[in-house]
Amino acid sequence: MLLRRVYKQHRWLASHVKFLSTQKSSIDIKVDNDGIAILNLQRPPVNSFSMDFLKELSKSLDFVENNKITAMILTSAFPRVFSAGLDINEVYKPDAVRFKEFWTTLQEVWMKLFGARFITAAAINGQSPAGGCLMAMSCEYRVMIKGTFTIGMNETSLGLIAPTWFMELVKNTINVRDAEYAFTTSRMFTPEEALKVRLIDEIAADKDDAIAKCKRFIKKFDEITPSARINTKMKLRGPAIKKLQNTRQEDTEEIYQLVIHPDTQKVAIFQLYSSPVSANPAIITGYDPMEVCIENCAQCKKMLGAWFEGQLCAESCIKYRGKMIPDCENYASISPFLNKL
Numbered sequence: 001m002l003l004r005r006v007y008k009q010h011r012w013l014a015s016h017v018k019f020l021s022t023q024k025s026s027i028d029i030k031v032d033n034d035g036i037a038i039l040n041l042q043r044p045p046v047n048s049f050s051m052d053f054l055k056e057l058s059k060s061l062d063f064v065e066n067n068k069i070t071a072m073i074l075t076s077a078f079p080r081v082f083s084a085g086l087d088i089n090e091v092y093k094p095d096a097v098r099f100k101e102f103w104t105t106l107q108e109v110w111m112k113l114f115g116a117r118f119i120t121a122a123a124i125n126g127q128s129p130a131g132g133c134l135m136a137m138s139c140e141y142r143v144m145i146k147g148t149f150t151i152g153m154n155e156t157s158l159g160l161i162a163p164t165w166f167m168e169l170v171k172n173t174i175n176v177r178d179a180e181y182a183f184t185t186s187r188m189f190t191p192e193e194a195l196k197v198r199l200i201d202e203i204a205a206d207k208d209d210a211i212a213k214c215k216r217f218i219k220k221f222d223e224i225t226p227s228a229r230i231n232t233k234m235k236l237r238g239p240a241i242k243k244l245q246n247t248r249q250e251d252t253e254e255i256y257q258l259v260i261h262p263d264t265q266k267v268a269i270f271q272l273y274s275s276p277v278s279a280n281p282a283i284i285t286g287y288d289p290m291e292v293c294i295e296n297c298a299q300c301k302k303m304l305g306a307w308f309e310g311q312l313c314a315e316s317c318i319k320y321r322g323k324m325i326p327d328c329e330n331y332a333s334i335s336p337f338l339n340k341l
């Protein structure tokens, strides 16, 4: 078997991957007995793409490529999240120079993954919104585990517009009508729905099963001449990569302008503060009533959970420019946002 032969040549890799699997590493790489590299993403809490994480991902892809490993499976070390997409911290109040470097790194990683000469598959074992969805879609095969997890392109709900290269990729994977509907409405798909539109290729019972199914896909290539496979893949994927290579600066500038737009920033701050951070209502920065208002909405959402309509509260902050700041312990101030569960 072809893969087995390749593995023999690279058996030593198992002992050489440690440098990428130190305790500090956000990606654990293991090369299995068939010579398939399994990349377990393990950046707490949700494998979101920070600049450092992207750089590590880039190095990991180089490792797989440079060691002539035949195939790679991307998965998550966490039980509920495959990847949450862009790290909101990179998007909130970004420094122009850093953000542009961040986006350039992201473009590079995407081109490496999408254009990888080795076989790529994703075992999607948890939530996979936005950038998490794109990472999976950039692979050649996707298996998602059943459950309450969803996958999709929720950029518009964050005030973002997905980059053109992402849209093209989705349009080339599912049909144009489903792509337009999904992108514009920020639709998140259950595994069954995702399978129906071919956003994913298979559903698995659990992570082990997802990896086994990815391996079954990879095994199909035992019977195919490697150069024929690679050249065909490059012919199919090359034009999209070339297109991005020629428009990288415009793409970066376009995203930067979008990210710094006040509406996007409001959503970003809401996302940031809807986690149980140490933020203290109304005393976070104190300089922008609208910002304080949204932070308080997020805090109330954390305290009251499903009872509280956080997004509605944040929208009201924007509408009234922070003139009515909610106080989570004052019923009158939050009653418009309490729902009747």
Ligand SMILES: CCCCCCCCCCC/C=C/C(=O)SCCNC(=O)CCNC(=O)[C@H](O)C(C)(C)COP(=O)(O)OP(=O)(O)OC[C@H]1O[C@@H](n2cnc3c(N)ncnc32)[C@H](O)[C@@H]1OP(=O)(O)O
Pocket (backbone or CB within 6 Å): 045, 046, 048, 049, 057, 080, 081, 083, 084, 085, 086, 087, 088, 089, 106, 109, 110, 113, 127, 129, 130, 131, 132, 134, 135, 138, 154, 155, 158, 160, 161, 162, 163, 166, 271, 272, 274, 275, 276, 277
């Ligand atoms: C390799 C190729 C890569 C190519 C990539 C290309 C990317 C192209 C980009 C295209 C445009 C993409 C835009 C985006 O990705 S914007 C980000 C979109 N992401 C989201 O909207 C996800 C938001 N998060 C969630 O929905 C949930 O957190 C999630 C479903 C992921 C998990 O839910 P769960 O209930 O399990 O956990 P919590 O919500 O309590 O969150 C746990 C902690 O994680 C923090 N968190 C969550 N999401 C993010 C994030 N995106 N960035 C940073 N941090 C995040 C959350 O704050 C909690 O933190 P604490 O525990 O500290 O409170």
